[in-house]
Structure formats: C-alpha cells, structure tokens
Amino acid sequence: MAEIKVDCTNETCPVPLVETRKALRKAKEGDIVIVIGTHPASKKEIPMAIKALGLEMLDIKEDGDVWTIRIRR
Amino acid sequence: MANKATIVAHSGDMDKIYSALIIGNGALAMGMEASIFFTFWGVQRLKKDGLEKGPLSKMNMLGLGKLMVKLKMKKVGVVSLEKLLQDFKELGGKILACDMTMEIMGIKKEELRDDLISDYCAVGTYVNEARDSSITLFI
Numbered sequence: 001m002a003e004i005k006v007d008c009t010n011e012t013c014p015v016p017l018v019e020t021r022k023a024l025r026k027a028k029e030g031d032i033v034i035v036i037g038t039h040p041a042s043k044k045e046i047p048m049a050i051k052a053l054g055l056e057m058l059d060i061k062e063d064g065d066v067w068t069i070r071i072r073r
Numbered sequence: 074m075a076n077k078a079t080i081v082a083h084s085g086d087m088d089k090i091y092s093a094l095i096i097g098n099g100a101l102a103m104g105m106e107a108s109i110f111f112t113f114w115g116v117q118r119l120k121k122d123g124l125e126k127g128p129l130s131k132m133n134m135l136g137l138g139k140l141m142v143k144l145k146m147k148k149v150g151v152v153s154l155e156k157l158l159q160d161f162k163e164l165g166g167k168i169l170a171c172d173m174t175m176e177i178m179g180i181k182k183e184e185l186r187d188d189l190i191s192d193y194c195a196v197g198t199y200v201n202e203a204r205d206s207s208i209t210l211f212i
Contacts, residue, residue, distance in 0.1 A: 012150045014098045018160045021102035025164070053104045 001030045008037035009066065016042035017049060020071070024053065027073040032058070035069045043067045077106040078208035081199065085114030086130035087139060087154075093212045094157035100208060101164035108191075109161070110199045112171035116178065119170055119185045124154045158189065167191040169198060 006023045008016040016037045023033045035046060043060070046069050050057045058070040078100035082093040093109055100107040111119050118124050132138040162168070170185060172193045182193070192198065203209045 010150055011152075014095050014102065014157075015152055017102040018098045018164070021164060022160070049103045 001032070002028070003032045003034060006033060006035045008035060008039070008042070010038055012039050013041060015039075017045055020046050020049065020069075021053075024055065024071065024073055029073055031073045033071045033073060035071070037067060037069075038065050043069070046071075076104065077202070077206040078108075078210075079199070079203040079206040080107070080109045080209070081211045082109050082111045082115035082118070083113050084130065084212055085117040085127045087125070087127035088130050088142070089212050090115070090118050090124070090127055090154055091151075091157070093210075094154060094161055096208075096210065097161050097166050098157055098164065101161065101166050105208070106165070106167075107161070108167035108169055108202050110169040110171065110194075110202070112174050116170060116174045116180060116185075118154075119168070119190065120180070121184060121186055124158060162189055167202075169194055169202075171195065 004023050004027055006019050008019055011019070016035065016039050020033065020035050023035070027033050037043070047057055047060070050071055056072045058072055061068045078097065080093050080097055082090060084090070097107045097109050118127055128136070129139040129142055168190050170190050170193050172195060174180070175182075175193070
C-alpha cells in the first residue's frame with residue numbers, strides 16, 4: 001500500500017480534477033491518493049468525482065486556502 | 074443512458090476549443106467515457122502546430138483580444154490546450170476527425186496529428202457515439 005501525493009497548489013479548473021483522476025488510474029487498489037490544492041471549486045468537485053467513481057474519500061482538511069483530500073483507491 | 078459524453082467541436086475558436094477540452098477532461102475525470110468529434114473549423118485545430126492557433130470567438134481584434142485573454146489566462150494559471158489534449162488522451166478520451174471536412178478543405182492526413190486521432194469518420198460514427206451518451210454538446 002503506497003501513498004501518492006498530487007500537488008495541485010495554485011492550479012485551476014480542470015487541472016486538480018484531471019490530476020486526481022490520473023493519479024487514481026495509476027494507483028493500485030488500497031493505495032492512498034493525497035491531493036493538495038487551492039482551487040475552491042475543486043474542493044467540492046473532487047469529492048463528487050470520488051463518489052461517481054465509487055471510491056472512498058477518507059477525509060478533507062483545510063488550512064487557510066489550502067485543502068487536502070485523501071482518497072483510498 | 075450510458076456513462077458517456079460526446080462533444081462536437083465545430084468551431085476552431087481558441088476559447089471554444091478550451092470549452093470542448095475542459096468538458097471532455099471533466100467527464101473523463103468523473104468516470105465517464107468521452108469523445109470529441111472535430112468538424113469544420115474544429116479540424117483546423119488538429120493540424121500540426123494548429124491547436125493554439127484559433128482566434129478568440131468574440132473581440133479577437135486581429136489577435137489583440139486573444140493576446141490579452143491569453144495573458145490573463147496565464148496569470149490565473151489556466152493550462153495550455155496542448156496539456157488538456159494530452160490529458161484527454163491519457164485518460165482514454167477519443168479524438169475523431171470528420172473526413173468530409175478534410176475533403177472540403179483539402180486537408181490531408183499527413184497534415185494532421187495522426188498519432189492523437191482515434192478515427193477519421195463521418196456522421197454515422199458521431200450518431201453512434203451520441204445515441205448512448207448522457208451528455209452531448211455542439212460547440
């Protein structure tokens with residue numbers, strides 16, 4: 001089980017969503033994908049994508065403008 | 074309805090190609106299949122070195138408007154059309170090129186980015202893709 005970090009800080013639409021999907025495709029089952037970003041809409045939309053993909057969102061943390069989403073593949 | 078998005082890129086305008094590729098990428102990112110059918114002015118963008126060459130759909134002002142929008146996009150952090158196209162392909166998106174347009178405009182396969190194009194086809198392929206798509210757009 002590996003942890004895969006995706007840094008999307010200062011990236012805008014649709015990069016955080018696309019990079020999350022790219023990382024999830026490469027990850028193996030059980031791996032944790034950690035996405036870090038600042039784009040406000042992506043904070044809402046990545047959880048929507050996770051749900052649509054039938055995956056599990058572990059948690060979402062916010063520190064000022066920076067959010068971190070952890071997903072289990 | 075299948076979990077699929079089918080987009081017609083009829084316009085070759087820079088901003089509209091952005092819309093087509095962003096929506097296509099969004100669909101793929103959210104677990105859908107996606108294909109973009111490039112026809113008429115859209116085919117121009119599939120030419121080698123042609124992707125970024127489209128004018129702005131409004132207030133292009135001989136390219137000045139486009140330049141201003143491009144600068145603003147860079148400031149905001151919008152990625153290039155090239156990156157969006159590469160991501161679209163990486164996530165399994167299909168690029169279809171209209172062969173009638175190629176005939177009308179005298180565009181040869183050799184002039185296009187053949188490596189990215191899944192198929193050269195006509196309306197039947199578009200309808201076949203679109204008939205079981207829950208998202209279809211004409212841009």
